[in-house]
Amino acid sequence: MDQLPISKQDDSTHFSTATPTTTIENAQIIYNLPFNDLLFRAHEVHRRNFDPNAIQMSQLLSIKTGGCPEDCGYCSQSAHNPTGLKASKLMEVERVLTEARKAQEKGATRYCMGAAWRNPKDRDMDALVAMVEGVRALGMETCITLGMLTAEQSAKLAEAGLDYYNHNVDTSERYYSQIITTRTFQDRLDTLANVRNAGIKVCSGGILGMGETIEDRISMLVTLANLPTPPESVPINMLIPIPGSKLGDAAPVDPIDFIRTVALARILMPSSHVRLSAGRTSMSDEMQALCFFAGANSIFVGETLLTTENPGEDHDSALFRKLGLKSMPLEPLR
Ligand code: SAM
Ligand code: DTB
């Protein structure tokens, strides 16, 4: 175990640095370690980089729901998926700020606003800037996810003080076109580069449970770890099967495979926040506890994600009490 390769970010002296970058082969070796060795190693990396009992708490709001022109096979909001979801227009800025205040009162420190768009129109930018500025003025971190973004739009949001932009690669490059055909994997990487170049922190991860192989999951994490700068935030979603969507009948992910993937994310991206994202309502407390041990240190709080259910405050505060977890303090805003 001591001679295993590690990622370029991990400055541990316990393990040899066999390669300057993370290769698929090295990641596979780590992923396939005996479970106890994998978890021990991931937890050790976690402890060296973070308080292991602190969890970052984000809250989501859908600021523009449904009617999306993209054909993502997993999504309730795609116009290509007959899911019965009612489409709505972009929410008023004041309503967004009222919802953000409520989330802050319940303990969220980051507010994540999501729009069901292929990309924002330039005419939407003033309202989006006002949302970012307004949420920041409350003293919360801001995150937004609007689809593809140009360099100019990225610069505008950076100037408004946006902390994070969420844009997931979702799966491996190889499997991508099985899930989405209206944009390419490279389109996703281009937006991530625009966001990064504008000085905004990157939030990018994916979904497990879409019929992909374990190699696809490993490859997705290797792509993220090998970006010029790895994402500061890595959401790992478990597919929420949406009736009417192309993946409505997808088979559930094996919980051990899910936990192994979280552990690999932690090892490959030691200083990133790894978020246990969608799908917690169908995870047991024990599974979530193992994900936290394996290095997950961020969650979405509140009763809803964008269009689906989330465990909610009562369940999460009981879980935090049982596990002795606490909310991660907010770093001073820029
Ligand atoms: N339209 C924007 C985009 O796709 O970039 C932002 C919103 S989109 C809903 C954000 C992410 O949520 C997706 O990239 C996907 O990873 C995740 N997601 C969407 N539907 C999901 C589902 N049913 N289960 C798990 N994750 C899901
Ligand atoms: C991410 O990776 N997961 C969040 C956030 N980024 C935008 C979205 C989860 C959506 C789950 C399905 C829904 O509520 O519609």
Ligand code: SF4
């Ligand atoms: Fe649209 Fe985003 Fe849903 Fe894809 S994931 S259909 S881009 S809202």
